[in-house]
Amino acid sequence: MYEEWASRLSGAVVWTNTPSTQPVVHPVLPDGCMDLLWSEGELMVAGPDTRAYAPADPSAPWSGIRFFPGTAPALLGVPAHELRNRRVQLADLWPTREVRRWSDRIAAAPHAASALETLALERAEPPEAALRLLVSALAAGRPVAETADELGFSTRQLYRRSLVAFGYGPKTLARILRLQRALALARSGVPYAETAARSGYADQAHLSRDVREFTGMTLGELVRRPYGSGSSAREDCLSGVPGRV
Structure with missing residues (x-):
């Protein structure tokens, strides 16, 4: 349990x-x-x-x-x-x-x-305000370049800081957070095409490709599998981020 x-x-x-x-x-x-x-x-x-x-x-x-x-x-x-x-x-x-x-x-x-x-x-050390703002903005679907400008980072600076903080660049982080938005919508019963549009994908095929790339499964398989039990519950780590669906 x-x-x-x-x-x-x-x-x-x-x-x-x-x-x-x-x-x-x-x-x-x-x-x-x-x-x-x-x-x-x-x-x-x-x-x-x-x-x-x-x-x-x-x-x-x-x-x-x-x-x-x-x-x-x-x-x-x-x-x-x-x-x-x-x-x-x-x-x-x-x-x-x-x-x-x-x-x-x-x-x-x-x-x-x-x-x-x-x-x-x-x-623990106090979290860096800029990184929290970055996560919040990307979780809400804001563009990476626009967010970098608002935070006062160049593209190269943001990439270096993201590698240290998140393990990958800001574009990958944005895609992962977008995937989590889509999963939350699909699991709540939103049709897949609408899920794709509301999550920021070009279309349902784009959503399907991202799901397959990051998870090795289809969106249908993810929606049908038990959720909130076992190690899969790590997916809830952004439940408190402003803008999270």
């Missing part, structure tokens, strides 16, 4: 997933987010995805904190592009002593997810 709640860390979500007796693998779709994970005594990091990720062991219990897009790299001390499409042990990124200290505190706590959140709060 999957559960989540708003974190005390700005824009983040804390979640737990306790598998059922017959666990089913639900791919994690690209969403602009990164997670810090705890499972069976191990701390891991889920980097930003550009393709669907299928968890290897759906039977394991997990706890995690899902960060607002662009905020995890400052806490982790690692540029997001180094973790793109990867799941890595935190021990590969941090000194062994620090990871052991965190692991001991989480293992001793009555609620692993809450302990994980507390530790993240101790290390």
Whole structure:
């Protein structure tokens, strides 16, 4: 069973997933987010995805904190592009002593997810205002070039900063956020052609190509599959972003 709640860390979500007796693998779709994970005594990091990720062991219990897009790299001390499409042990990124200290505190706590959140709060830095404005603008469907101008960035500056914060360039981030807008509409029952138009696609065929490229599935398959359970719930990381459908 999957559960989540708003974190005390700005824009983040804390979640737990306790598998059922017959666990089913639900791919994690690209969403602009990164997670810090705890499972069976191990701390891991889920980097930003550009393709669907299928968890290897759906039977394991997990706890995690899902960060607002662009905020995890400052806490982790690692540029997001180094973790793109990867799941890595935190021990590969941090000194062994620090990871052991965190692991001991989480293992001793009555609620692993809450302990994980507390530790993240101790290390987190205030989110950069410009990056939050960028995410909000792109989530609302604003053009990348127009948004860059409004934020005072050149195209090259915005690309470099996006690689560090999100793991890919702003155009890829915009496409991923557009995909999430479309999925939210389609899952709510909006016809696919209308979903494409309202999400900013040229037409339904354009939407279908993007869905296939980022997820390896069709829009119909995504709409029919169970939602809000298991690791697929990472798709909710932008639920609080202004302009999110």
